[in-house]
Amino acid sequence: xxxxxxxxxxxxxxxxxxxxxxxxxxxxxxxxxxxxxxxxxxxxxxxxxxxxxxxxxxxxxxxxxxxxxxxxxxxxxxxxxxxxxxxxxxxxxxxxxxxxxxxxxxxxxxxxxxxxxxxxxxxxxxxxxxxxxxxxxxxxxxxxxxxxxxxxxxxxxxxxxxxx
Numbered sequence: 001x002x003x004x005x006x007x008x009x010x011x012x013x014x015x016x017x018x019x020x021x022x023x024x025x026x027x028x029x030x031x032x033x034x035x036x037x038x039x040x041x042x043x044x045x046x047x048x049x050x051x052x053x054x055x056x057x058x059x060x061x062x063x064x065x066x067x068x069x070x071x072x073x074x075x076x077x078x079x080x081x082x083x084x085x086x087x088x089x090x091x092x093x094x095x096x097x098x099x100x101x102x103x104x105x106x107x108x109x110x111x112x113x114x115x116x117x118x119x120x121x122x123x124x125x126x127x128x129x130x131x132x133x134x135x136x137x138x139x140x141x142x143x144x145x146x147x148x149x150x151x152x153x154x155x156x157x158x159x160x161x162x163x164x
Contacts, residue, residue, distance in 0.1 A: 024146060036131065043123050047116055052090045054120065055080060057099055057113050066108035081158065 022028055037051060044054050059075050060067055067075065073087045080087070091107065094100040099113035109117075132140075 024143075029147070029150070039127055039131070040120075040124060043120050043127075046123070047120055049116065049120070050090075052076075052080065052082065052087070053094055053099075054117070056087065056090050057094055057109060058117060060094075060100055060107055061109035061114050061117055066103060066106035068105050069107055072107055 040054075041051055044051060049057070056072065056076050059079070060072055063072075063075075069088070069091060072091060073084050076082065076087050076090075077084055091100065094113070095102065095107070098110055099116060100107045101110050
């Protein structure tokens with residue numbers, strides 16, 4: 001009678017994972033987006049900020065010059081594909097919270113707004129490192145090129161639907 005010694009499970013080889021991975025499509029892209037967004041939203045909620053508020057605030061805080069209200073709405077609309085009226089409501093909420101301020105026609109982020117973005121960024125950084133860590137640079141470059149092309153094509157289709 002022979003005995004078998006149990007062996008510890010081993011992690012699949014990197015190429016085995018790639019072989020078993022589903023091909024990229026809209027569903028896979030959506031699942032990745034919502035998984036990552038779900039993580040971010042947990043951290044944003046701890047600071048009383050929504051995903052849309054964070055996108056608007058980041059756009060204002062990282063603009064080379066403080067944006068106008070309509071410039072900010074247009075930029076965020078291009079990013080989120082959201083209704084301009086909804087974005088204006090988000091802008092108004094950020095003004096009410098003191099995270100944006102009206103400076104003439106411009107809406108710069110306040111110190112409190114920049115501090116909020118920094119705090120969220122610092123809290124998310126270790127989780128983000130675990131999510132993205134270990135992915136080969138070549139894979140990230142390919143994924144980046146594919147996602148940029150998908151974005152370009154989807155934006156063109158959206159524009160055609162909007163114009164038509």
